[in-house]
Amino acid sequence: MIIRDKENWLRLLFVWRGSVLPQILPRLLVLVSFSAAVVYAHGNLYHYKVSLNAAPFTLFGVTLAIFLGFYNNASYDRFWEGRKQWGALLNTVRSLARQAITLSGHPDGAPEIAHFVRLLVAFTYALKHQLRHTDAAADLARLLPVPLAGAVQAATFKPIRLLLEMSRWVQQGKEAAHLNTTTQLAFDHNFNHLSNIVGSCERLAGTPIPYTYSVLLHRTVYVYCFLLPFGLVDSIGWMTPVIMAVVGYTFMALDAILHEIEEPFGLEPNDLALNTMSHNIEVTLLELLGAPAPPALVRRHRYLFD
Helix, strand or coil: CCCCCCCHHHHHCCCEECCHHHHHHHHHHHHHHHHHHHHHCCCCECCCCCCCCHHHHHHHHHHHHHHHHHHHHHHHHHHHHHHHEEEEEEHHHHHHHHHHHHHHCCCCCCHHHHHHHHHHHHHHHHHHHHCCCCCCHHHHHHHHHHHHHHHHHCCCCCCHHHHHHHHHHHHHHHHHCCCCCHHHHHHHHEEEEEHHHHHHHHHHHHCCHHHHHHHHHHHHHHHHHHHHHHHHHHHHHHHHHHHHHHHHHHHHHHHHHHHHHCCCCCCCCCCCHHHHHHHHHHHHHHHHHHHCCCCCCCCCEEEEEE
16 A cells, blocks of 8 residues: 655646556557557548547547446445455454453463464464465464464464464363353454454455456546547647547556555555554554564555555
8 A cells, every 4th residue: 555645736746656657657658659640640540531529539438437437436445345344353353452461360461361462463464364365374383383373374264263263262261260251252242343354354355346347447448548539630630649648647547546446455556555454453462462562564665555
């Protein structure tokens, strides 16, 4: 995720890092070059005059804008729901850590409490790796005892396996008379919240926007952009490449942004910063435990949060 301060209106016009311009620049240059060739050929294609004006593109543009608006809403809803689920994850694991520290019946500094808090941290990293289809082995080995890390690594749904381990921790506390039934139910309530969060994230990751929508939008944007010069050349001449640069940037950039944010858990610059979120959760849980914080993350750039 790219996070940076808003610049003044003039500097914002020339921002390079944080925009999608580097990504779409090659195709934008192709469009401008094609527009210049259309102007040079006076709107002819293979010696045949392409008889187009701006009128059909007005109707076409309205339809395209409506479809882009729909796709933008659908993509951003997915992005925002992913962010809400990870915000709920932060709140829930904080509550569970607090309950383990103050309600579990173990004295302050007990290794049982530290183990439970590390299960919460491992749960967070396991969910991140599952959503990004990356290997969780290093984080599990860092946070869990060797036998448990191996057992969790072997599981297909690692967060759920850790959720089971946390439930067993509570059950053992109940059997040892450290917890009463009311406290056990309070823990179970938050475990249900964690289960719902995992399920919601799995739904977002596993059911993307239908592929046909993406293909239709992508094709329509590029057909529109590469036909428009023929409709403008007779009326504005050599200003056509300039106008096409603006129109092409608008539509191509929006198309590129929507393809990034529709998969909120990915590794694109505008996706959710799951590495940073997971690290922040680890920091806040270890702070509740009174343990030292992990080293700060090394970012690829000061504006880019992975």
